[in-house]
Amino acid sequence: MTVRLTFNPYEITIEVPEGENLLRAASDAGIHINASCGGEGVCGKCKILLESGEVDTTRSGFLSDEAWNLGYRQACQCRLLSDVVIRVPPESLLDRRTLTRRRSGIALRPSPLDLNALKASGYYHPAFQKRFVSLSPPTLHDNVCDLSRLEQGLARQHALGTVTIDYFLLRKLAQVMREGNYQVTASLDYSRRRYRFPHMLNVEPGDTTQRHFALAVDIGTTTVWVQLVDLARGEILDHAADYNGQISYGDDVITRILFSQTDQGLQKLQRSAAASINQIMHRLLKRHHLPVEEISHFTLAANTTMTHLFYGLEPKYIRLAPYTPAACSIPLTRARDLGLDLPPHVFIYCVSSVSSYVGGDIVAGVLASGLFKDHRLTLYIDIGTNGEIVIGNEDWLACAACSAGPAFEGGGIRFGMRATSGAIEDASVNPDTYEPMIITIDMVKPKGICGSGLINLLAALMEANLIGPNGRFRDDLNTPRIRMGENGREYVLATAPDTQSGQDITLSESDVDNLMRAKAAMFAGYVTLLQNVGYTLQDLEQVILAGAFGNFINIENAITIGLLPDLPRERFQFVGNGSLQGATLLALSRELLAEERRVASMMTNFELSETPGFMNHYTAALFLPHTQMDLFPTVKERVQGRK
């Protein structure tokens, strides 16, 4: 159920889900309403006038009897129950010209290779298949070994000539065949490209062809995601995530590589990643009452460092020039050899990496997004410390990692933080009063600013003309919101009484510098890559944003600050967690599994530091949005035209 929400005096109407929070809805619509406490309701600034319609709300001390009776409400405390009309009061009001189109209406689009598409296209053949066989019991005249009996059954009933056998299956074969009264189900792996024959990994008593599950895992530097897949039905049953336990040894890949060089360091990191997967997996299995024995297949995608750490491979040379990983393709590995609580028939299928900083997570995303099968010239971006970019189409792929630094993950920013409860994720600034509207995750008092919040805030400061193209705050304004701090001028986003820590939350020019460097590295990365393959930004027919972070980026704001190219908005799409999606699709499609290594080897890696033009492009991009404003025509028109 959606309801209509109209903002007066702008006469702007949007549709939102029933029950939506009014402050969030305003933010999504690009309507500014002063709000300093992130949505917790304790600053009392986000008052609006309810003109018609019904909201669920509570009354706080900030509203006098008179105001309440007139229809004033705190926007952050209202949930919409019907079509509603509100009026933004004068103190929050801003010039209509400065209204921004906020969300671009770009929904998360499933991959062109999603489940339904896979099934429809005949591309859907899980690498693991179960075969039920009905055997006759042995007699003195037919007493071949249990294994031969099973192989003969597979040959006769499923036209399976030779199969190869996993040793561990033999340990239980005699018992399983008798327990099943010679009615058994064999699990066969058709994915082993370098084997001549299907590989038999498991055997179960009775007909278990309908009980057949896979786990798809994405080991992120911060978060581990596990998806539970029903192979018999071709459905994603559930997923769960948690922090990567390695976090206690370091926040980013570099500190973890350094830690791996300490005594037992690599082993600790390896065990820690395995423990995280085990914990999430057990949670998922418990939720679905699945015994671990019913897991047949395990696919994995991760960046190159995470892959090395999980497999216990030496990661040292990833960090040192000339940046060589030990291995980009990892052969099948028995899950329990890596400390996973899985039965011996489960092997790990890991998506290949391309280079030290373009990992299996990106290859998985390229697979999941269908980019490698798309004729359109596409830019695939995963924004993070090492923003990875891929450019190409079905015929060729080029890729690179941009050392963007941790700014978009909150690193190097005084009040930067991860996207957890209390992080300011949305912000706008009233260009007349310089008052902010901030919304935090969970709508509690703010603690800091997360990556998407930083992008939104920086764009808002530009839109409000508080900050110049060089990243310096204006010094000609008489407002307590801009002041000199320890690191140059700073904008006060929330004052002490409204914050969790009881200290002001600010964004300084030093923070802005860091953000500019990060976005310049990304921008210079894809411009350089395009240039080196003979294209320009305008040639891009499609831009795919990947990564958990990608989902929360406001495209419009990201273009405003010069992080994303200023292209027609319909060319953008989100792919979500491409790494996890890719791993899941691999679990479901043996055809895709067979293409995985080919796709990775298709991806020509560029070391940007060695690539002509990169430094120039980087320097040129150290402006907001860019030194060459013509590269950002819509921003030029809107932001700069306004001055």
Place this chain on the structure above:
Amino acid sequence: MTVRLTFNPYEITIEVPEGENLLRAASDAGIHINASCGGEGVCGKCKILLESGEVDTTRSGFLSDEAWNLGYRQACQCRLLSDVVIRVPPESLLDRRTLTRRRSGIALRPSPLDLNALKASGYYHPAFQKRFVSLSPPTLHDNVCDLSRLEQGLARQHALGTVTIDYFLLRKLAQVMREGNYQVTASLDYSRRRYRFPHMLNVEPGDTTQRHFALAVDIGTTTVWVQLVDLARGEILDHAADYNGQISYGDDVITRILFSQTDQGLQKLQRSAAASINQIMHRLLKRHHLPVEEISHFTLAANTTMTHLFYGLEPKYIRLAPYTPAACSIPLTRARDLGLDLPPHVFIYCVSSVSSYVGGDIVAGVLASGLFKDHRLTLYIDIGTNGEIVIGNEDWLACAACSAGPAFEGGGIRFGMRATSGAIEDASVNPDTYEPMIITIDMVKPKGICGSGLINLLAALMEANLIGPNGRFRDDLNTPRIRMGENGREYVLATAPDTQSGQDITLSESDVDNLMRAKAAMFAGYVTLLQNVGYTLQDLEQVILAGAFGNFINIENAITIGLLPDLPRERFQFVGNGSLQGATLLALSRELLAEERRVASMMTNFELSETPGFMNHYTAALFLPHTQMDLFPTVKERVQGRK
């Protein structure tokens, strides 16, 4: 150096190695000299007269000054230092007609597929090969992963296109490449029949192509043998053996299978076998100053039960009708997954079995003996509790196990024992005085009788006409050597003062019955098998005796009692421990490794209890040598003609 030894008054001369013991030499020549203490020198009965030549001896209290000066010596105390002539004194003398040709002069013949033959025939390509590669170090313009660099080097320098990779190799790859300054040696396995490509298992810094070793192992029910093979030079360096540690859980396969069904029983047996291999292996490696890392290859042969117990497979149904093993072919298994102290690059290559009672030890023997490439109709026999027989040639092979029972291993025989120190291994009986000549292992006081001793003794009793074709002792003789015992009549082989235990050592009619049943089972086995494939005994062009026991069997005596067929003696040959030989050859020849499973599947198994004719043949063979004396013409002529 050999010396000539002449026995008077028989005027028989033989050649023996210098230093040979005189009593043993006499026994080998078929000359009877009374001897009751096994050769320890404490019965004083084996006196002979030294007519000429030089011996190394000591004088005991049994020889008076006069006797010593006349030239009397104790045969068991003499070692031959020159050509020697002796005279057998009257008390040991027997009728020349009763002299038997003892040793048939059949030496242990190496396999037609022995090392030199392998090399000469071009059949010698170890499955494991090392390849040295010289790589250029990575630069920023060429920073592919270490694995790709190595693969490219193998492709360019050794024309090796695709190789598959073992995961564990990756764990050390980065370090090894740098330690070797990008000069490394890769170990490749060419044996994996079901892989498309060679499989890379190990990588070492520098050029290690000349350091390349294999272990070949035979797990016998009683003894574990390990052979150390130098793959670089194609040489057997050494071997060592020890008891199978499982012995503490039971002497034979059946008691071990029963033990495996107790709590943790299978696990204990598995660990115990692994521990035995580890112990012998470490001893061998230490002796040759070899680090365990230089072992590349591991081949194994064992009977079906030992294979199941070592691999931890359920052995229960081997024992129960219809006698189905869990698996006859075991896939490659990482050695350390089975508890062997070997690095992760070592996999175990196990020779396939045929059925529950025709195991990989027999298949290995068929490979080692070259039977599967021989056009001659051949009988291959491994005598033991389950005497295994194979009949066939290069075109077809039939096999069966005969439940001979443990008599030939000393089981079910009152004074039966294993072939260890103090076991009577050779015996003859003076047909006039009924006095025995016994020789023990290590020539110490007798403790009991081992398998070969039992065969020799039974033949001697027949030759001396002390026992009839029905296995009963004559009751018409007035001699203390034959008396009534608890189990019918018995022959007294050694009296209490001459034995280790201080009690008489005897062979009773009950013991003889057990021996007859054992030899009848073997004989009926190969006669039945021959009949079922349309042949008779006379068609056999070759008889190969295998097994450690086989080496000690006196062919002539084994024919005399009806255990072996009465064929021209030149058709017999020994192959020694065929199981160990086969395992060793597999380590050295990938061609043979590739044929191993084919040969096993060529071998058609007969369950004798279900095979027409077996029971009749068995019953007919419960005589000495057989109810149909015409089947044993030379025995008929010699033994029976004498009566």
